[in-house]
Amino acid sequence: MARKAAATTGEKPKARKGSKTTLSEANLADLGPERLAAILLDLSSDSHVKRVLRLELFAESSAEGLALEISKRLATIGKSSSRIHWRKRAAFAKDLDLHRRMIERLAADEPTAALDLMLDLLDLATPTLDRLSQAEGPIGDVFLAARDSVGAIAAKAMPDPIALADRTARLLRRDDYAQFGPLVNALTPALGARGQAYLRETLEKLLAARSPRSTHLFDAQGAIFKDALRRLADASGDVDAFEATFSPELRRTPLVSAEIARRLLAAGRAEDALATLQAGAPSAQRGRHQSAVEERAAWEDVMLEALDATGHHDEAQKRRWADFEATLSIARLRAYLKGLPDFDDVEAEDQAKAVAKRFPRFDAALAFLVSWPDLPAAARLVLSRSGEINGSDDTLIAEAARRLEGGHPLAATLLLRASIQYVLTYGVATRYAEAARQLLEAESLAAMIGDHGEYPDHAAFVADLRALHGRKRGFVAELEALGATF
Template identity: 80%
Template sequence: MARKAAATAGEKPKVRKGSKTTLSEANLADLGAERLAAILLDLSSDSHVKRVLRLELFAEASSEGLALEISKRLATIGKSSSRIHWRKRPAFARDLDLHRRMIERLAQDDATAALDLMLDLLDLASPTLDRLSQPDGPIGDVFLAARDAIGAIAEKAVPEPIALAERTAKILATDYHAQMGPLASALAPAMGPQGRAHLREVLETVLAMNAKRLRGADPMAAVYKDALRRLADASGDIDAFEATFAPELRRTPLVSAEIARRLLAAGRGEDALATLQAGAPGEARGRHPTSVEERAAWEEVMLEALEATGHHQEAQKRRWAEFERTLSIPLLRAYLKSLPDFDDVEAEDQAKAVVRRFPRFDTALAFFVSWPDFPAASRLILSRSGEINGADDVLITEAARRLEGCYPLAASLLLRGSIQHVLTYGVATRYADAARQLLEAESLAAMIADFGEYPDHASFVADLRAAHIRKQGFRAELEALGATF
């Protein structure tokens, strides 16, 4: 009957893949409804299967019944406070995720009930994670999935703004594991201006009260401020976003870049420039030194701000100076693109001269390989072979692969550097790679007419054998490839 109804509705028949004994939807459908029902009833002795079947029956009967059944299960979970043993965690996560998915299914027919249930589920996050030895894992992932899915449900449900803001504040107030900050972003559209303003007022009030009561040592302050920043972004309120950071934090590269990025988007270029200058890496007053990533993020926004405020030449000077410091290919490409016609050719030559002199060999090699300029990469290797860093196996492998066709000597020197590093430091996890590289170097030797100042392959292997004859693991890997050491 079900198959006939489907055909009547114009549905395409299930496509069978493989033999009739392959587990597939089409093959199982061929068993017929009565046979499948008997099988499922027999399997229902398993508690999870039984719960799945019950929820499916409720979903088929009515959305009200399904909502009630989910609500009862969430209430049962909420009443428990015992530790969740590590053996039971997969089953618990599977059960929790089943109810999360059924809530999303319920949202198709009753978004209002689904929103209430999803909020109930999120209410369980902190107390449930408190029952674990570590919050990371499949159980925590269910709550993150619920957090990320609730926004679409809320927009469909069209809830009362103040009530939704109050529920959101309640969840954030118990977010001891700092996972619910994005909830403010997800629910911001559904809350609307009124709800967002109310939630902001609630969070700011709690922050102020806690600061007074706890004298600044508020463990939840980071959670509230994160939510306030997300609300400010949703409302396009840059000043409110900035106000969530302490004055000393605004003078750090990463925070000043985040504020300036928003100012630029709002057309406030001069304000963005002033903010960035106050948080410049050399003048930052943060507790920790500026990381490479933080400096790069700040520099990117600074260049945007300079261009937006008409300081093109200063932006070009910064691009060149930063390129000389980092050999950043995106910065160099942006610099060259902004030059007048024909000037870019001369500037590119100057840039490659900088690369050849760069103190870090591996950074210079990575530049030439990625630019790409393989002749220059080969010359760099031959002139600075003593600086080859065999520890960087990713760079060595990629560079050797790209050079081996036209520049076999340079590729061979890279492989030698990698092999020597592995054997000198006994990096057993790379013995198999080193064995393969030795055979690659042997095949490259036939393509090299003149080794110049470098020993030929036979001499290299002889020196290698003399120094590392006792490396049994390496020898075993070579023998597995049909070679000897």
């Protein structure tokens, strides 16, 4: 009957996949509307199924009724304050997401009502997450999805900008889990210039009304307001307003000065950007901690851009080369070579490779030569510094061995051996399967090696492994699974 109806309306029937007993849309349609209705009515004793059916009926018959039904459910959730047991979280998230999706459907016909409901749903975020032991998870994901979809609904609804700004400020005041920062970006088109100005004024008043806090204490609520003000400043292209959200002390830090300078450059204020960066230059005492390295790199990126924009090309080039010598950054080297006169880049590239070959960190040198690429130089590096190969770096070894195996099988073999020895020496069981595959790869490469030189051949290497690690049953089992013996 379903296929006949589809034929009369000109629609193509759903493609059938699998047997007639496979759960699919086409097979279920064959049951016919009366049978399906009876089945669904029988299932409606389940509260979620019943709610789905009621909402679907309202969606088909009355947008006003659908909005009222959703509103009633959101109000019920808002009144509850009991803890949500971990066993019930999945069901709660499913129910909450059902209403979120129905609000999105409502937006097609009644965007104004849908916007109010979606904002009501977002209002439930903090009190609902307070009822959980942790905010991360499916329930929190529903609120994030609502946050990300509200902008499109607001664009259709065209609400009063002042009213929308008030609702946005209210959400930010209750944003105990710092979820609503992107909401400002999503709503700025609907807010327009008037709504943005009103929201900015409201947030500034809220900030000013906050009690002074010790400089050693973090003001989470104040940070949320400042983040929103920065987003508003970016939306209007007001760099000075963006800068004003940071204290003078923060403006003199590398990351913040870089963020401000990046915006100044985009606004055509290169000299101001350079001065800002100079005031926030990284301290030599910052050390080699990863966060300090990342801060310096981010600041340096903008500094190089600012130097070029202000005509200090030679200084920018010196910094690029110095940074490359310190890090072997391919991005820095490419930028340096691009800034050289014609034909000078060939000599500079040779110098760069020489720097890489004598670089103190073997892994960084290998990564550079493989990625650049200069595979013959990478192979020579492996052969001359084989004792420095770090077998724990499985990603680098796998990539380097793959790139070298065709033309430089001995170098590829030494990399594979270092990885295998690391795994077996330290008993890294999670990498036994990988080590077994690598041993077979090394065996296949052995036939391509005419002279092992100072290194043992494959048979001798395996004999040493067997003597040292023959009792590692996990590794032996992985080899046997691949059809090999140890």
